[in-house]
Amino acid sequence: MQDALKVESIGKKVKLCGWVRTRRDSKGGxxxxELNDGSCMKSVQVLAEAGLSNYESEILKTGIGSSIEVVGEIVESPGKGQTTEVKAETIKxxxxxxxxxxxxQxxxxxxxxxxTIAHLRPRTNTFGAIARVRNEVSRSIHSFFQSRGFLYVHTPIITASDCEGAGQMFNVTCLDLNDIPRKPAEGGARGEINFEEDFFGRPTHLTVSGQLEAEIYATALSNVYTFGPTxxxxxxxxxxxxxxxxxxxxxxxxxDLEGDMQCAEDFLKTIFTDVMNNCGADMEFFNQWIDKTVLETLKHIVDSDFVRISYTEAVDILVKSGHTFEFPVSWGIDLQSEHERYLTETKFKKPVIVYDYPKDIKAFYMRLNDDGKTVRAMDVLMPKVGEIIGGSQREERLDVLIERMKSCDLDPEEYWWYLDLRRFGTVPHAGFGLGLERTVQFITGMGNIRDVIPFPRAPKTADF
RNA sequence: UCCCGAGUAGCGCAGCGGUAGCGCAGGUGACUGUUAAUCACUUGGUCGUAAGUUCGAAUCUUACCUCGGGAGCCA
Structure with a gap:
């Protein structure tokens, strides 16, 4: 269908299949x-003349949503709004x-x-464009890492490590919830759930991150990446x-962390560039109907360096800004949305990488700095969507890591395999996590993340 | 989960104590190499759910559900 829109195609005979967007009749006969097959933003205008055998009986009954197959010749369009159109010879x-x-409608x-009609929304201009951009972002992600020699690793979706430390997990169980097996308990009290009878013989969950498993492969195969559901x-x-x-x-x-930040910046710029180069019509659509600043913003980001400031500098900027925040700023607090917004939208007006956060507000696996107070963490903050990437250099020193676990009330025994990576041939290493939907959201300007994934899963939401 | 705001025709909305309205869509007709076509006429509603106040509730009160904006958690 994309070819049918090109001037060079005039004179060629084509077969087009798709869904009718609208039909306009002329009594002139x-x-x-307007036919669209989702392969591109634009629809093809099909001219159906009354001479077609099924014109009265079938063609006049079609309308928005009908699926048809057109065979005809690509001709120059005398009307305004399109350069080519297809003069139909048959329409099925x-x-x-x-x-x-x-x-x-x-x-x-x-x-x-x-x-509420997620099964039909991909037939709209907006959701067709989102699907194409999401596809391009995914393609670009693989291409970026593959071209740099990274290995694509599939980490498990079901995990038994119940303390990955990135938030509340979904439980995975085959136990009969109406009759849960329990261990014997003293004094008639209800015993603990006996997970030995469950499918895996222990409590299991859906993964909240593939990072720990990715570290296993990185400490064997050097550079790796995971890309999957979380x-x-x-x-x-x-x-x-x-x-x-x-x-x-x-x-x-x-x-190290510098390499990590550089990779994150190159990565985002590559994705943005690829989308602008390969989804031009879709991006123009978003720029016109969804958010009139997306194209300008993406170009600006690709052409400029990300701001890099330490957490301490960030706090300093916020304190000295003279701006009154709902949550007062002081060293040691976690940055709030309003603080991130000030940095990315007011102060610098572009992506900001904040690094070296206080250790108390970050995860145990992040490498401790020599000051003993901060860790080698970094967040990439974007205007509007906030944190799009979170990453760190990992703690590779066995003794320091064990100490950090203990102070975070984690049992080193549980992480015996994670500690083995430091015990045997440890290496400095770093990585980050990028949220695909937030990336698509940022690129397209869509206001709600539930509209940039085909079938959103959220509290009380799993209808499709 | 917390704080605001909103649920009225298929969709987008007005009405905010006296019994239901507009635009678009749908239908009919007119007109036209048309472009969200245009013009005329027209069908269509337990006013989110449940209870309460009142002679009378879409309108006031309460609870619940859902959606939106903001916050927390984070990607």
Whole structure:
């Protein structure tokens, strides 16, 4: 269908299959059908003349949503709005869509409504464009890492490590919830659940991160990345959170935090560039109808260096800003949304990488700095969507890591395999996690993360 | 989970104590190499759910459900 829109194609005979977007009739004895197959933003205008054998009997019954197959010649269009059109020789109807009951209309509808018809929303301009951009982002992610020699590693979705430390996990069980097996208990009290009778013989969950497993492969194969679904059972009701989302997690051996930050910056710029180069029409659509600043913002980001400031500098900037925040700023607090917004949207007006956070607000596996107070963590903050990447250099020193675990009330015994990586041939290494949906959200300007994933999973939301 | 705001025709909305309205979509007709076509007429509603106040509730009160904005948790 993309070829049918090109001037060079004039004179060629084509077969086009797709769904009718709209039909306009002329009493002059012909109809215009706008046909779209999702391969690109634009629809093809099909000219259906009354001379076609099924014009009265079938073609005039088609409308938005009908699926048809057109054979005809690509000709120059005399009308405005398109350079080419297809003069139909035959039109075969695959399926009608009743115009009175078909939920989509030839007009703008709300995102909230389209979410209730998630099985039909990919037929709209907006969701078609999102699907194509999401595809391009995914393709670009693989291409970026593959071209740099990273190995794609599949980490498990079901995990038995119940303390990955990144939030509330979903339980995975085959136990009969109406008759849960329990261990014997003293004094008639209810005993603990006996997971030995469960499928895996122990409690299991859906993964919240593939990082720890990725570290195993990075400390054997050097540079690796994971790309797959991730699950958080947090009761988050926001436009930036999902219970099931896709995450990219590179893990690089013999790499420090500087290398990690450079990789993250190059990575984001590559994705943005690829989308602008390969999804031009889709991006123009978003820029016109969703957010009039997305193209300008993406170009600006690709052409400029990300700001890099330490947490201490960030706090200093916020304190000296003279800006009154709802949550006062002082060294040691976690940065709030309003603080991140100030840095990315007001102060620098571009992505900001904040690094070297206080150890008390970050995970145990992040490498301790010589000051004993901060760790080699970094967050990439974007205007509007906030944190898009979170990463760190990992603690590779066995004794320091064990101490950190203890002070975080974690049992080193549980992480025996993770500690083995430091025990045998340890290496400095670093990595980060990128939220795919937040990336697509940022690129497209879509306001709600539930609209950039085909079938959103969120609290009380799993209808499709 | 917390704080605000909103649920009225298929969709987008107005009405905010006296019994239901507009635009679009749908239907009918007119007109036209048309572009979210245009014009005329027209069908269509237990006013989110449940209880309460009142002579009378879409309108006031309470609870619940869902959605949106903000916050927390994070990607």
């Amino acid at each position: 012909f109809s215009f059908i 109807i695959h399926g009608y869509a009743d115009r009175a009951t078909y939920p989509l 030839k007009k703008a509808t709300s995102m909230e409504y389209l979410r 699950f958080r059972a947090e009761n988050s009701n926001t436009s930036r959170h999902l219970a099931e989302f896709w995450m990219v997690e590179p893990e690089m051996a013999f790499c």
